[in-house]
Amino acid sequence: MENSTAIIEDALKDISLNPTGTTKDADDEDFIFNFDFDFDDDEFMGDPIPVRKFAGRVFFKKHREALNFANKYSNRRAEDGVQSMFTDGTASEPRLVQLAASQGEKTNKRWCACAVVYREHPDDEDWVKNGYTMLHIGESTNSELGGLAQCLALAxxxxxxxHAVKKIMVFSDSGKMLSRLTKISPESPELPNWDHNLLSDVLAYADLLVNVYEKELELHWVPSHQGVEGNELADETALAYRPDKLWPELYRVNSNSNRRKKDTPQESKRDPVLTLVSKQNRDHGRAMRITKRPTGRMGSFDISRRSKVAGDDYRDGGRSGRRTPSYGSLHSHYPAHSYRSSYDSRSNYESRSRYESRSRNKSRSSYDSTPRLDY
Known part of the structure; x- marks a missing residue:
């Protein structure tokens, strides 16, 4: 071991490097100096990469203000020393992921892609679109992070x-990612559960742009799908580069046909009845209908039309199980915009009949000229 150390020290004395990287004895072209060190890899792993703070600044504005600000730097404008770039990520749910989740298996594997779009010059009409397929990424947040990493790499x-570009503005609609990015610092070295390679790229490129090239770097949150041209183009480009769009036979996704639709008001065939199906009533297999009574006296056509509907509803005493609205009295002495909801049952039918009988007798003395129904 001592002989080997002595040989190495003698060789280092003879071969000192000048600033250009060539040996002093440059004329000797046959000289080859090569050492083959065989040490344990664990001894030369070096210190872990320190957790650094994001070098740029992150901005969150109110919805309307953020929308106007993003539109300003998305539209064509004069040269102002600002380079604006829009990034977005997308993720789809692969086939059978719901089945695995229902069986208690943890799975969040998705087909992901990201995109970066920008105008090369602020007054250019055309956009430069860059899409990236991310086969090794399976989470939505990582797809957004990948878009930011690609954006900073391009910048x-x-x-x-x-030198004409003094400031670089990056717009992203992932508020969760931007918010978490501001909390990374050496004082709190706990990293988020993201892809560490992508996160390392984001922090490294941001540090280069700000501290080495002296550029101002700003990240701005932009509301998604609000008509901002840059954000819409980034979303479309990312979607086009997703694996299930490029190779649908290999990367299948759910058709979404078996998913429950959200609770939305639905127009009934019997106008002006508006049917509202709430989640609770839907689970119990019941539908709640609310009727709105019109203002003013009703003509004979309206009364005959409603009497036919009411006759069908009341024919069997409400025992058929048909979920139909309760129209109440068919005359116009009820206040406008009054609402009443009920479920068909025997007791409700009897109470309605008694109520309408009293209302009918009252209407005969108040409105003698008003057409009436004969029950």
Missing amino acids: HDLFAND
């Missing part, structure tokens, strides 16, 4: 040495 490659 470094294209605009770092461009």
Whole structure:
């Protein structure tokens, strides 16, 4: 071991490097100096990469203000020393993921892609669109993080040495990612559960742009799907590069046909009845109908039309199980915009009959000229 150390020390004395990287004895072209060190890898792993703070600034504005600000830097404008870039990520749910989740298996594997779009010059009409398929990424947040990493990499490659660009603005609709990015610091070294390679790229490129090339770097939250051209183009580009869009036979996704639709008001065939199906009533297999009574006296056509509907509803005493609205009295002495809801049952039918009988007798003395129904 001592002989080997002595040989190495003698060789290092003879071969000192000048600033250009060539040996002093440059004329000796046959000279080859090569050491083959065989040490334990664990001894030369080095210190772990320190957790650094994001070098740029992150901005969150109110919805309307953020929308106007994003539109300003998405539209064509005069040269102002600002390079705006829009990024987005997308993720789809693969086939059978719901089945695995219902069986208690943890799965969040998705087909992901990201995109970066920008105008090369602020007054350019055309957009430069860059899409990236991410086969090794299976989470939505990581797809957004990948889009940010690709965006900062492009900004470094294209605009770092461009002296006309003083500030780089990156717009993303992932508020969750931007918010968490601001909390990364050496004081709190716990990293988020993201892809560490992508996170390392984001922090490294941001540090280069700000501290080495002296660019101002700003990240701005933009409301998604609100008509901002840059955000819409980034979303469309990312969607086009998703694996299930490029290779649908290999990367299948759910058709979404068997999923429950959200609770939305539905127009009934019997106008002006509006049917509202709430989740609770839907689970119990019942539908709640609310009727709105019109204002003013009703003509004979309206009364005959409603009497036919009411006759069908009341024919069997409400025992048929048909879920139909309760129209109440068919005359116009009820206040406008009054609402009443009920479920068909024997007791409700009897109470309605007594109520309408009293209302009918009252209407005969108040409105003698008003057409009436004969029950």
